[in-house]
Amino acid sequence: MTIEKQLSFFDELEGESLKKESKILTAADMFQPYFLSTYVPMKQTDKRMETIKTEMKGRLEDDSRKRIEFNKTDIVAKWRVVPKYETDYVGLNELLYDHGLFQLISMPTRGLSEELKEDLEAFKLPIEYYVVPNVNNKKAKEKLKEKEEFQIEQADSDSILLLFNRYYNINKEREEDYEQLKKKMARCSVLKNKKKLTFDYGSIGLREKNKGYDIDNIIEFFGIEYLLANGKPDMQAIEYFMDKNIIKRKEVAKFRTEIDRRLDFVLMTKESEEKQNEIYQKKLKRRIRLSMES
Incomplete structure (x- = not known):
């Protein structure tokens, strides 16, 4: 081989190497191997945990305790009452204002009329983006489907709760990895540009997340009356002030009427x-501190 041909050969190799290096790793490229290695087993495990939860709910439905500890398996079962209220938000907002706690009121990101959305468009906080995989096609469902039936009806409670514990911890690690992967995918410049990328088992879409509105600027522009008329309060923060007896429960009760309730069954590790x-507690304390500083 002549020197010219040898040099040409190396030039070709370098060119191919540069092509490989310049190839952008897109969100779809990231998710493709992850789908089979982690996403599929994570979703299958979720389904098994839900089966265990349903089984335990049936076994404990006659137990009068609200919280039940299974010490052998470090699992806690709880019945959680979730009331549904009809709320006079304007009256409740005015009550908070009278107590100097209007900082607990914010503008909701959902359920606003088109007129309010138009009013508040200029006051939106910076939008964040998040990724959503779409794996509803036949090919993906085939991979997600369990190959064997998961049967636990004949097993004792300790055995299936021990299994739940293991599934819970395995999926916790998977979910943490998944959150990190989604953050990386959300930074993909190709996805940001196209908003949707396909891979072998579906697609990756990019969605906008409304982070809420700049309340201080809304008050400055429209006045406090606008917030009182259209805002909604932080009910968890109100609970804190009721516990501290800063607001009387009977005062708040005047503006809330329970119209329904449901009983949720929860199964988790201790x-x-x-x-x-x-x-x-940390989030609540932070909200309270910020409201008191405002």
Whole structure:
């Protein structure tokens, strides 16, 4: 081989190498291997956990306890009452205003009339983007389908709860990885441009998330009356102030009427229950601190 041909050969190799390096790894490229290796088993495990939850709900429906600990498996079962209220938001907002707590009121991101949406368009906080996989086609469903039937009816409660514990912790790790992957996919410049990318088992779409509205600027532009007439309060924060006796429960009750309620059954590990409570308390304290500083 002549020197010229050898140099030409190396030039070709370098060219191919540069092509590979310049290929952009898109959101679809990221999700393609993840779908089979992690997404499919994660969804199958979710389905099995739901089957266990349904089975345990049936076994415990006659138990009068609201919270039941299974110490052998570190699992907690809970019955949670979720009331549905009809609320006079204007009256409740005015009550908060009278107590100097109008900072607990914000503009909802859902259920606004077209007129209000138009009014508030200029006051939107910066939009965030998140990715949504679409795997509803026949090819994807075939992969997601369980190959064997999951049967637990004849097993004792400790055995299926031990299985639930293992599934719970495995999927917790998968979900944490999935959240990180979704953040990476959301940064994909090709997806940002096209809004949708396909892969072998479906597609990846990019959606906008409304982060809410700049309340201070709304008040400055429209006045406090606008917020009182159209806003909705943070009910969890109100619970805090009622517990502290800053607002009387009977005062709040005047503006809320329970019209329905449902009973939810919850199954989780003790560790997750503790972490959920810690996260809830931290978020609540932060909202209260910000409301008091405003």
